[in-house]
Amino acid sequence: MNESGAAASVGGTGRATLGDPADLAIETHQLVKRFGHRSAVDGINLAVPRGSVFGFLGPNGSGKTTTIRVLLGLASASSGNVRVLGRDMPQALASVLPDVGALVEGPGFYPFLSGTGNLMRLDAADPHAPSSTRRVRVQDALERVGLSHAAGKKVRAYSLGMKQRLGLANAMLRPRKLLVLDEPTNGLDPQGTREVRTLVRSLAAGGTTVFVSSHLLAEVEQMCSHVGVMSAGRLVAQGPLEELRSAGQAHVVVQTPDVDAAARVLTRLGLVPGDAAGTGLTGGNTAVMATGINGHFPEAIVAALVADGVGIRGFTVENASLEERFVSLTGEGFDVVG
CATH class of the missing domain: 3.40.50.300 (P-loop containing nucleotide triphosphate hydrolases)
Known part of the structure; x- marks a missing residue:
């Protein structure tokens, strides 16, 4: 995005046109x-x-x-x-x-x-x-x-x-x-x-x-x-x-009983491990979420997890929600009526 607000598509510049x-x-x-x-x-x-x-x-x-x-x-x-x-x-x-x-x-x-x-x-x-x-x-x-x-x-x-x-x-x-x-x-x-x-x-x-x-x-x-x-x-x-x-940060979500091991692998790959339910990385919660895919192909992330002995029950890559993109672009919440 540029400071003039010109963006014909996400991140575009210049006059806003979409073809003809x-x-x-x-x-x-x-x-x-x-x-x-x-x-x-x-x-x-x-x-x-x-x-x-x-x-x-x-x-x-x-x-x-x-x-x-x-x-x-x-x-x-x-x-x-x-x-x-x-x-x-x-x-x-x-x-x-x-x-x-x-x-x-x-x-x-x-x-x-x-x-x-x-x-x-x-x-x-x-x-x-x-x-x-x-x-x-x-x-x-x-x-x-x-x-x-x-x-x-x-x-x-x-x-x-x-x-x-x-x-x-x-x-x-x-x-x-x-x-x-x-x-x-x-x-x-x-x-x-x-x-x-x-x-x-x-x-x-x-x-x-x-x-x-x-x-x-x-x-x-x-x-x-x-x-x-x-x-x-x-x-x-x-x-x-x-x-x-x-255009926003994708999320990698790993369903696994090996939460700590999965977090270590994701960190090593340059991803930022967190928790999909917001309760911390514990063995009682098997959903590990990492922000950003950091240039890795999803299959490469899975291969790295398997190579370290992480048991995988499920693996998904989710795009950022519109709410997340809105907050990242405006720095504000979404209770807006302007």
């Missing part, structure tokens, strides 16, 4: 957004492939929501270039936004209207929405987010999770080329979270690019194909999820 710029749904070049003397977004080069589910991660105050607001024309950039769906922003705002659905900073609705009434009114305010199909599209959107049973209920009686679902339905009232979702699973129970995850995947399978800002790393790992990580206004990494994981 026409293959990108979102592209920024040295995007800066200042508030007074403070740079909330500091020269980021973002590259979001078309058809991807792109997870946008970062600690509180890292610049995620500010970036989204600039992308959608809700805030102006201090400097740099922005392209959305292949067109320059904000010059092409009027032609781009009809193809973009968004749920940003929580949904806002008329509390005295029903779910159906809110969506009907919002759709009527969209000059690009055909009135002839309005009722059918509203019913379809409510069904897709699991709100058909509450369609006639006033929104003031909705829970936070139901309002979040209604916000998703509003974003999908018309076919979109790009969906921008800020914390889409906020307030949802586990079943609702799974449903949103399935919905996002189905949208991407149909060709819609989905840009998801979230602090729930486990959800991002299950939902997203690509990830970008923000820290202090800079984009410190981005690229395919698997590349981001594999």
Whole structure:
């Protein structure tokens, strides 16, 4: 990663592109957004492939929501270039936004209207929405987010999770080329979270690019194909999820009754022995974990263990989790909502 935050793939430098710029749904070049003397977004080069589910991660105050607001024309950039769906922003705002659905900073609705009434009114305010199909599209959107049973209920009686679902339905009232979702699973129970995850995947399978800002790393790992990580206004990494994981330290896990002997061999190989369960290297715990593979082939590690008489009940090499990579890149935990 370089200090400008330019990273078209994990560790990449220069302008953020992934092949032909026409293959990108979102592209920024040295995007800066200042508030007074403070740079909330500091020269980021973002590259979001078309058809991807792109997870946008970062600690509180890292610049995620500010970036989204600039992308959608809700805030102006201090400097740099922005392209959305292949067109320059904000010059092409009027032609781009009809193809973009968004749920940003929580949904806002008329509390005295029903779910159906809110969506009907919002759709009527969209000059690009055909009135002839309005009722059918509203019913379809409510069904897709699991709100058909509450369609006639006033929104003031909705829970936070139901309002979040209604916000998703509003974003999908018309076919979109790009969906921008800020914390889409906020307030949802586990079943609702799974449903949103399935919905996002189905949208991407149909060709819609989905840009998801979230602090729930486990959800991002299950939902997203690509990830970008923000820290202090800079984009410190981005690229395919698997590349981001594999760029971190791998773990070697050895299942063995010979814990002390295994630890000695791993140390000799330049690996750092530890314990997979966090309880120390004891004979009562047969899972020995070593951080880093240190250039060794897995079979060479196994051969060294066997040569020293270590009994092996199991051997695996695990890539770093997204949480581990997030902490290593930002130096912070992951309870983030920025």
